[in-house]
Amino acid sequence: MRTYVNSNGAVVLTDTIVADGHVPGLLARVVTHVHSDHIAQLRRSIREAAFLLATPLTHDLLSAMGYTVPFSKRVEASYHTRLRIEDYVVELHPANHVPGAAQVTVELPGGERVGYTGDFKLPGTEILQDLDVLVIDATYGFEEWQRPWQEEVEYLLADIVNDELTRGGVAIYGYNGKQEEVMLLLRRMGVSAPFIVPRRRLRVIEVLRRHGFELGEVFVEGSAEAFEARRSGWFVEFRHYNEWKRRRGNGSTRMAHVLLTGWEFRAPYRSVGSREWVVSFSDHADFRQLVEYVSEARPRLLVVDAARGGAAAAFFARYASEKLGVRAVAQPLGV
Ligand SMILES: [Zn+2]
Structure with a gap:
């Protein structure tokens, strides 16, 4: 099993299922939400992938933005609907970010489960549990990046x-x-x-x-x-x-x-x-909320998205390992 984030920000969940970026040979692309850093190379994925998977709202927002996903490739996934794609089971979960936003989990044939939060803030985001690998967004991954008033x-x-x-x-x-x-x-x-x-x-x-x-x-x-x-x-x-x-x-x-x-x-x-x-006012978790999420989710491996989070992601991966006791890496390395 290999789940990682590449240098273009593609979250490779399995060999053939990728979120929020493009890799050659992908079978399905999941779009967690419509922000520009999550729809990079989308036109290429629309041409090359067999399936484009998103919430019905995200699909409609994409078409309002000028992206045409052929009907045969358009897979609308409501939250908590389990979809079988070849040997995998893909499921979207609520994320509090922008309208239509989702997190995603994939179950592999061997029973492993991997997931990706996409962008999120708390409350209003389901905390994904019992995962072998969790990829997390950590835009505000430095300890001083806290907004204690975020909930009010x-x-x-x-x-x-x-x-x-x-x-x-x-x-x-x-x-x-x-x-x-x-x-x-x-x-x-x-x-x-x-x-x-x-x-x-x-x-x-x-x-x-x-x-x-x-x-x-x-x-x-x-x-x-x-x-x-x-x-x-x-x-x-x-x-x-x-x-x-x-x-x-x-x-x-x-x-x-x-x-x-x-x-x-x-x-x-x-x-x-x-x-x-x-x-x-932000639609991303601050540092406190990242800690809260990871403390509850406790994946067997945490991958912190450094393609979007940069040095803050590297810091947060270290913090999760040392202070929260969760094995963690930032990817891609060296960002
Ligand atoms: Zn976003």
């Missing part, structure tokens, strides 16, 4: 948004995927102001609605409805993370600006100007 920050973010909406519009800056996660979370927390989104996000929004998510009023940037909402001063708009630098341009000084970043470890939120906030 959703409420703090909703409070900031609600409070700022009493004074005018609010712009939220975050990466794709995180934006959608935050839209759903604000609706859950009772924020009912219309959302304004760039036109290119509309297909993704439509997919989420089709899958039963409640998004309330969503207007496209530049539409008459968006114009009206802006005039009323009661709206939440979503912008890409990279636009934060330009937040003070063009008449947007009357709005509140909220940046979402996982790289803020000092405080759950801080004010950086008049109606300007940086909120420590």
Whole structure:
């Protein structure tokens, strides 16, 4: 049995079943979620693999993003449905990350079980147990990368948004995927102001609605409805993370600006100007949550993904071996 992460970030679960990357000769590719570092070389896998396996939501998001998976190759796997692919049994498990995200386990003919967390945070992620090999994402694998408020920050973010909406519009800056996660979370927390989104996000929004998510009023940037909402001063708009630098341009000084970043470890939120906030909000486990996951999962071998985690993955593998008593390696080596 050979489970490893290669230098391109492909998580090779068995000889022929690979997650979130491409290797020549693969039989099936599992897509844990739609973030760009997990769909590298996807078009090549679509051509060469016999099966593309993902949750129904992830499949629909991929097609909204322009990926065409032929019907004969498209395998929709709901959580906890055991699928037989040749001699293997593949199963997806819930992950709290972006909409549609999953973890994956594979049972081999000899009875061994291997798994991969994909990206995740706690709570809301099933902890995979009784595995011979577990590949884990450790984006925040250094011990000082802790956000002790992670479990409460959703409420703090909703409070900031609600409070700022009493004074005018609010712009939220975050990466794709995180934006959608935050839209759903604000609706859950009772924020009912219309959302304004760039036109290119509309297909993704439509997919989420089709899958039963409640998004309330969503207007496209530049539409008459968006114009009206802006005039009323009661709206939440979503912008890409990279636009934060330009937040003070063009008449947007009357709005509140909220940046979402996982790289803020000092405080759950801080004010950086008049109606300007940086909120420590991530969709990855912090160091504490990684420790919690591994302490409960206790795989016989832990493989920490260094293709994405870099030096933090190497640190976390050492920590797991020395402090948690779980045999661990970071892969690929030397990252
Ligand atoms: Zn991700």
